[in-house]
Amino acid sequence: MSGATLIRGAPRVLLALLAFFALSAQRDPILVPEVSQHEIQVRQGFTGTELLLYGAILAPDGSRAQNDYDIVVVLKGPTEPILLREKEKALGIWVNADSLRFRSAPSFFAVASSRPIDEIVDDRTAAIYELGLDFLQLSPSGAIDPVEQQRFTRGLVDLRRRQDLYQEDGKGVTISGGVLYQSRIKLPSHVVTGRYTAETFAISRGRVIMSATAEVEVRKLGLERLVAEQAQKSSVLYGLFAVTLSVLMGWVAGRLFALV
Amino acid sequence: MDVYLPIANLAVNGLVIIALGVGTGVLSGIFGVGGGFLTTPLLIFYGVPPTVAAASAATQVTGASVSGVFAHSRRQGVDYQIGAVTVVGGIIGAVMGAALFSALESIGQIDTVINILYVLLLGTIGTVMARESIAALRQTDGVAPRAAKRRHHPLVASLPMRWRFYRSGLYISPLAPLLLGMVVGILTMLMGVGGGFILVPAMLYILGMSANVVVGTSLFNILFVTMAATMTHALTTRAVDVVLAGLLLLGSVIGAQIGARVAQNARPEMLRLLLAVLVLGIALRMAWGLGIRPDEIYTVVPL
Numbered sequence: 307m308s309g310a311t312l313i314r315g316a317p318r319v320l321l322a323l324l325a326f327f328a329l330s331a332q333r334d335p336i337l338v339p340e341v342s343q344h345e346i347q348v349r350q351g352f353t354g355t356e357l358l359l360y361g362a363i364l365a366p367d368g369s370r371a372q373n374d375y376d377i378v379v380v381l382k383g384p385t386e387p388i389l390l391r392e393k394e395k396a397l398g399i400w401v402n403a404d405s406l407r408f409r410s411a412p413s414f415f416a417v418a419s420s421r422p423i424d425e426i427v428d429d430r431t432a433a434i435y436e437l438g439l440d441f442l443q444l445s446p447s448g449a450i451d452p453v454e455q456q457r458f459t460r461g462l463v464d465l466r467r468r469q470d471l472y473q474e475d476g477k478g479v480t481i482s483g484g485v486l487y488q489s490r491i492k493l494p495s496h497v498v499t500g501r502y503t504a505e506t507f508a509i510s511r512g513r514v515i516m517s518a519t520a521e522v523e524v525r526k527l528g529l530e531r532l533v534a535e536q537a538q539k540s541s542v543l544y545g546l547f548a549v550t551l552s553v554l555m556g557w558v559a560g561r562l563f564a565l566v
Numbered sequence: 567m568d569v570y571l572p573i574a575n576l577a578v579n580g581l582v583i584i585a586l587g588v589g590t591g592v593l594s595g596i597f598g599v600g601g602g603f604l605t606t607p608l609l610i611f612y613g614v615p616p617t618v619a620a621a622s623a624a625t626q627v628t629g630a631s632v633s634g635v636f637a638h639s640r641r642q643g644v645d646y647q648i649g650a651v652t653v654v655g656g657i658i659g660a661v662m663g664a665a666l667f668s669a670l671e672s673i674g675q676i677d678t679v680i681n682i683l684y685v686l687l688l689g690t691i692g693t694v695m696a697r698e699s700i701a702a703l704r705q706t707d708g709v710a711p712r713a714a715k716r717r718h719h720p721l722v723a724s725l726p727m728r729w730r731f732y733r734s735g736l737y738i739s740p741l742a743p744l745l746l747g748m749v750v751g752i753l754t755m756l757m758g759v760g761g762g763f764i765l766v767p768a769m770l771y772i773l774g775m776s777a778n779v780v781v782g783t784s785l786f787n788i789l790f791v792t793m794a795a796t797m798t799h800a801l802t803t804r805a806v807d808v809v810l811a812g813l814l815l816l817g818s819v820i821g822a823q824i825g826a827r828v829a830q831n832a833r834p835e836m837l838r839l840l841l842a843v844l845v846l847g848i849a850l851r852m853a854w855g856l857g858i859r860p861d862e863i864y865t866v867v868p869l
Contacts, residue, residue: 388867392864402865538804545797558819
């Protein structure tokens with residue numbers, strides 16, 4: 307019964323995959339993930355968006371899964387090398403003192419799970435699959451001191467958490483009927499463009515049973531794309547355009563006010 | 567009104583940005599200062615990345631000074647001769663400033679240097695201006711007029727090769743405004759401001775220019791120096807956001823016209839006292855900001 311309602315509500319992709327997996331009769335359960343949008347368009351008026359990550363988990367024969375599964379979804383933005391500076395008080399004023407390089411800091415990282423991560427898996431498993439902000443793999447370079455590395459990592463996570471770029475929600479995934487799961491992740495307007503990956507993990511008794519990946523492309527379109535491209539490619543013209551625009555606007559305003 | 571800024575990568579309320587533009591435009595019209603020293607920190611506070619804020623503020627200041635220059639030139643308030651000399655100095659200074667900027671940035675101390683410079687410069691200038699304008703106000707209020715003051719600083723008089731600057735009523739060496747322009751150019755690149763708040767008092771108290779051309783000439787200088795700054799940013803940091811600059815401009819060109827009108831109808835001593843109070847206020851706020859624990863201990867620098 308639940309299979310019938312599922313098929314009616316799910317998209318065509320899911321149906322096809324379902325049929326395929328049902329026929330192949332594997333031992334592993336089937337995980338079919340889907341994302342509400344595969345492309346996020348950043349154009350004028352973009353104030354951020356909400357991604358719906360949903361899907362189904364089924365037993366190999368296509369029936370309702372026997373075990374109780376926990377679902378963890380991880381949405382990760384493009385990684386970039388960064389330098390993180392830390393301020394310290396010296397001679398009565400706050401100045402940048404120590405710094406640490408990270409070779410691969412994700413620009414966006416959101417984890418949602420059906421239960422808090424520490425109740426689902428142990429630290430080792432969480433570290434392997436990067437489940438949770440405590441287990442981000444940032445590849446620090448330079449400093450070897452683990453205490454220092456940890457301090458900087460915590461600083462970065464805390465900073466980006468407050469900017470909504472890093473998120474962790476221990477109750478962010480809802481599972482209905484033991485079959486369908488869904489999770490909503492908010493992307494603020496200041497996300498960087500590029501390829502985002504949404505990874506879904508099905509976890510049972512502390513072990514990752516299945517995982518599947520979907521991709522989301524965030525890109526600028528229209529005027530926004532034109533401006534961003536021109537600023538990079540033809541920077542001389544872009545600069546001249548900015549200068550002309552400002553002179554022209556100032557001049558027009560001057561003439562208009564002279565008439566008043 | 568939500569507006570997405572394509573270079574800053576962020577959505578902002580367009581009306582807030584326009585209002586900010588009007589505020590700085592009024593200041594620029596009244597005092598001949600660009601207002602960059604207000605726009606840049608306020609934009610950063612609003613969440614705009616610092617380089618984008620500084621670069622786009624420079625573009626905005628260009629627009630605000632154009633309409634200011636027009637407004638002042640209509641009433642013979644611009645000395646183009648001195649203006650040209652300071653612009654040449656400004657461009658030389660900007661090149662020197664750019665080198666200094668990248669050196670300080672690579673060791674991570676640019677913010678601290680900028681803040682300390684702000685505190686020292688604004689503090690000194692504010693104090694000098696406040697004292698002078700209070701004295702001038704007293705004088706016009708019926709106290710016996712003092713003996714005629716020395717027009718310009720003795721060091722200026724000692725420089726060789728004198729030119730006659732008619733509109734300013736000066737017969738001095740062009741090296742003095744050239745050096746002044748250079749100092750302002752260096753500060754423009756370092757602090758991301760037009761430098762009007764240094765230029766105006768320096769023109770008054772060091773060069774001894776007549777008060778009715780100071781504001782217009784300062785704006786004339788700012789106009790060209792910020793144009794150079796915008797181009798430098800477009801070529802190096804690529805942080806000029808035309809959408810952000812456009813919104814700021816929309817507000818500031820209107821504000822500048824209003825400001826120029828206010829300036830015509832107010833007593834110059836009173837205006838100078840007001841500017842002094844504003845400058846001192848900002849200096850105190852920044853000095854306080856250096857000492858307290860910042861909101862963010864960590865800052866991310868993309869590599």
